[in-house]
Amino acid sequence: MEKKKKKYEKQLILPAGEFDVFLQALNKAGYEIIGPTVEDQAIVFDTITSSSELPTGWTDEQNAGSYRLHKTEENLFFDFNVSPHSWKKRLHLANLLLWQAKTNGSGFSIAESNGNIPKQAFLGVRSCDAAAIEKQDKIFLQGDYIDTAYKSRRDQTLIITVNCSKAGGNCFCTSMETGPYAKSGYDLSLTEIKKNGRYFFYLEIGSDEGASVLAGMPALEEASVDDDSFVRDKMREVSKMMKKNVDTTDIKSLFYDNYDNSIWTKIAERCMNCANCTMVCPTCFCTNVEDVTDLTGAEAERWRRWDSCFTMDFSYIHGGSVRPSAANRYRHWITHKFAAWHDQFDESGCVGCGRCITWCPVGIDITQEIQNLRKSKTPV
Amino acid sequence: METLERFLTEHNFLVNLEPEFVKQIVGCASNVHFSAGDFICREGRDADKFYFIREGKVALDIHMPQRGPVTIMTLNSDQVLGWSWLFPPYRWQFNAQAKTDVAAIAVDGSCLRAKCINDRLFGYEILKRFSQILADRLQSTRLQLMDVYSANG
Amino acid sequence: MSDQNVNPMLPDNFSISRIKTETDDTFTLELQPSKGILNLDFEPGQFNMLYVFGVGEIPISISGDPCSKDKLVHTTRVVGTVTKAMRKLRIGDQVGVRGPYGNPWPVELAKGKDVILVAGGIGLAPIRPVINHIIANRGDYNNVVLLYGTRTPQDILYPKEIAKWSEVHNILSFVTVDRAVGEWDGNVGVVTKLVARAPFDPHNAVAMACGPEVMMRFTILEMQKRGIPDESIFVSTERNMKCGIGMCGHCQFGAEFVCKDGPVFRYDKIAKLFEVWEV
Known part of the structure; x- marks a missing residue:
């Protein structure tokens, strides 16, 4: 993807009361808006057309193995952290029909299934998730x-x-340097602010596409120097709220030197391999x-589906699985994230969103396991 | 005698062996030749010799009822045939058959054993070199047992 | 960089022009583009993803001559669902082909040097293109030695060709079997032990090994005993693959994607991984 990301110097003020004007401008520019809603007691991203569908006044509480929504006094649109699902399900589909084939005599013909993809605007992407999209861009678009x-x-x-506007219970984006403030990976970026009776969004522009959406609505006033420093302070405050952290010092060798550590067997006693x-x-x-x-066997389809390195089949070659033990499958997953990814893509594979902690049925906390690994004795 | 000494010095098994020690072996050695198909030794017979193979191929086999001779391994130039001479009751445990014409140096087992006892340093050198062969054969056998080329490999 | 608009997951149709039974459980397919002219260039050691209609797709090394540009040749062992279905195909039937993929054998680096090729079982199939390349450029290489081990004499691939390589092209070939059955006058014993007998100058040689992982580990030990530096030893590895282009994640071997960083690796770069279980 060759989108030219140009940093726009001026920041703008979008009054919260005009949020629907902004949503209409997105629609007018041809975008279907995928934004946060409350569904089944969770934040779920879905098609929206108005601010009334946003999870106003809801926040989430995340801990190892748990996720709850509850009401707040604040009545903010975006007063929650990461949603259960990430955006990858809309870019890197969980089930994708790669192509269809039909027999014709002794042969067959293959046709690609080219659907028309509508323009979509992801509204409410967290900085960790924007970083994750950039990481997947590297895999799928830059090789x-x-x-x-x-x-x-x-x-x-x-x-x-x-x-x-707050740090969640399992967040550690500051450790992974992906947040809480989004430095890149966006077309438009918002910071929701309520102060001194003003309720507005501090708006930054990251690309020409973002700027052209704003061209379709009445001009916005520029942010003041005070607003700039308020946002900076606010972000610093959110960083400080982060309870979890990962020490990334020499993290590659931490993993590469510990293939034989007994910690993997201990984790495997709890890990259910649920993926x-x-x-x-x-x-x-x-x-x-x-x-x-x-x-009839006359038509065939080839589907691509999300897979997990926690399954036995994942590494199967004739004769058996390369990683038959649960301990070494966990080791593979976490070593890939925190060590091998650096060798493959020159960066970490973890963005610190904490979803793997929230959604682990037995509450395995990778930040805790990395601390345990650091404290353990490296095998000879 | 000089040719024997030269042959032995050149043999892989005796690489870097002190010339004095080579001379000790020469004292127990003789040149031998086998034609393709000749048995060099037979299972169960007295193992009074071992051989430095200079040229040719030798197959080690065991005779199995109904199946006939089963080749366990083959030995080629620069390898050593036989270690049964080292341990009582000094009997061959395999057949060794020349698959091609074979030129070798035969060494008398009891002669060399006596020299090993008289000169412990010499004895250590000889045993060390035979141990290397035993270790190599054991490792090869393990690898063969693993059956690495099977469909489940 | 591939064409950004071409879907790399779409196979091209190829028709089977020849089928040859090699051994009890191996066979060779010759493939030609079903329509039009396609570029069939590949480098020795590369593989294609072969698709059998409705059954599945698997990586198979290219075992043909890189100089002959009119067909693709694949020798395959029947081990799973797809290869079983593939063996049932007949001349004229079609398969899907994506590729060629992967990092090749270092035939350029080996110029002016001795070349030691060590193959085990079906591992001779990915090595054959190297031999074809060497034959076409024989003057560029010094001593060329092939050490080949199989389970039994019946499992030896390309026996007539091996004889020809020795007799006509001055490629010194040693063949050995783990188990001698029937009339077999050749070597019996593990292929790794042949390394000691191969004539080469360890300081001016390149070794390439392909076979079961255990066989390669012991081959490397024997190479090291002979004094070949790890940087001159190349091995071909095997992992589960679904895409062949570094996107499905299945073939990871430490930080390496076997499909694009391998299957051929310089040994010193993966030596550490060879020591780790279940990596």
């Missing part, structure tokens, strides 16, 4: 081969980040393919 299915969606996507962590992780990208045929 020797391009994932055309991913590209077709990514090209049609406008990213509107909303900086977090939840890999499904909710916004950067996990592994897929399997499935070939299906109709009853």
Whole structure:
């Protein structure tokens, strides 16, 4: 993807009362807006057209193995942290029809299933999730081969980040340097502010596409120097609220030197191999393919589906699985995230969103496990 | 005698062995030749010799009822045939058959054993080198047991 | 960089032009583009993803001659659902092909040097293109030695060709079997032990090994005993693969994607991983 990201110097003020004007401008520019809503007692991203559908007054409480919504006094639109699902399900689909084939005599013909992808605006992307999208862009768009299915969606996507106004119970984005303030990866970025009787969004522009949405609505007033410093202070405050952290000093060798550490066996005593962590992780990208045929065997389809390195089949080669033990499958997952990813993509594979902690049925906390690993004795 | 000494010095098994020690072996050694198909030794017979193979291929086999001779391994130039001479009751445990014409140096087992006892340093050198062969054969056998090329490999 | 608008997951149709049974459980397919002219260039050691209609897709190394540009040749062992279905195909049937993918054998680096090729079982199939390349450029290489081990004499791939490589092209070939059955006058014993016998100058040689991982580990030990530096040893590895282009994540071997960083690796770069269980 070759979107030119240009840093716009001026920040703007979008009054909260005019938020619907902003949403209308997005619609007018042709975007379907995918924004946060409350559904089944969770924050769920879905198509919205008005601010009335936003989770106003709701916040979330996340701990190891738990997620709850409750009401607040504040009545903010975006007073929650990461949603159960990440955005990858809209860019790197969980189930994707790669192509269809039909027999014709001794051969077959293959046709790509090219759907028309509508323009979509992701509203309320957290900075950690924006970083995750950038990481997946690297995998699918910046290698020797391009994932055309991913590209077709990514090209049609406008990213509107909303900086977090609080830190969640499992957040550690400061450790991973992906938040809470979004420095890149957005077309437009919002910070929701209520102070001294003013309720507004501090708006930053990250791309021409973002700027052109704003061109479709009445001009916004520029932010003051005071507003700038207020946002900076607010972000610093949110950083300080972060209860979890990961010490990333020499983190590659921490993992590479500990393949034989007994800690993996200890974690495996709790890990259920349910693969939840890999499904909710916004950067996990592994897929399997499935070939299906109709009853007559004349038509075949090839589907690509999310896969997880926690399954036995994942590494199967004739004769058996390369990683038959649960301990070494966990080791593979976390070592890939925190060490191998650096070698593969020159950065960490973790954005510190904490979803794997929230959605682990037994509450395995990677930040805690990394601390345990640091405290343990490195095997000879 | 000089040719024997040269052959032995050149043999892989005796690389870097002190010339004095080579001379000790020469005292127990003789040149031998086998034609393709000849048995060099037979299972159960007295193992009074071992051989430095200079040229040719030798197959070690065991005779199995109904199946006939089963080749366990083959030995080629620069390898050593036989260690049964080292341990009582000094009997061959395999057949060794020349698969091609074979040129070798035969060493008399009891002669060399006596020299090993008289000169412990020499004895240590000889045993150390034979131990290396035993370790190599054990490792090879383990690898063969793993059956690495099977479909489940 | 591939064309950004071409979906790399779409196979091209190829038709089977020849089928050859090699051994009890291996066979060779020759493939030609079903329509039009396609570029069939590949480098020795690369692989294709082969698709059998409605059954599935698997990585299979290219075992043909890189100089002959009119067909793709794949020798396959019947081990799973897809290879079983593939063996049932007949001349004229089609398969899907994506590729070629992967990091090749270092045939350029080996120029002016001795070359030691060590293959185990079906591992000779990905090595054959190296031999074809060497034959076409024989003057560029010094001593060329092939050490090849199989389970039994019946499992030896390309026996006539091996004889020809020795007799006509001055490629010194040692073949050995783990188990001698029937009339077999050749070597019996593990292939790793042949390394000691191969004539080469360890300081001016390149070794390439392909076979079961255990076999390669012991081959490397023997190479090290002979004094070849780890940087001159190359090994081909095997992992589960679904995409072949570094996107499905299945083939990870430490930080390496076997499909694009491998399957051929310089040994010193992965030596540490060879020591880790279940990596």
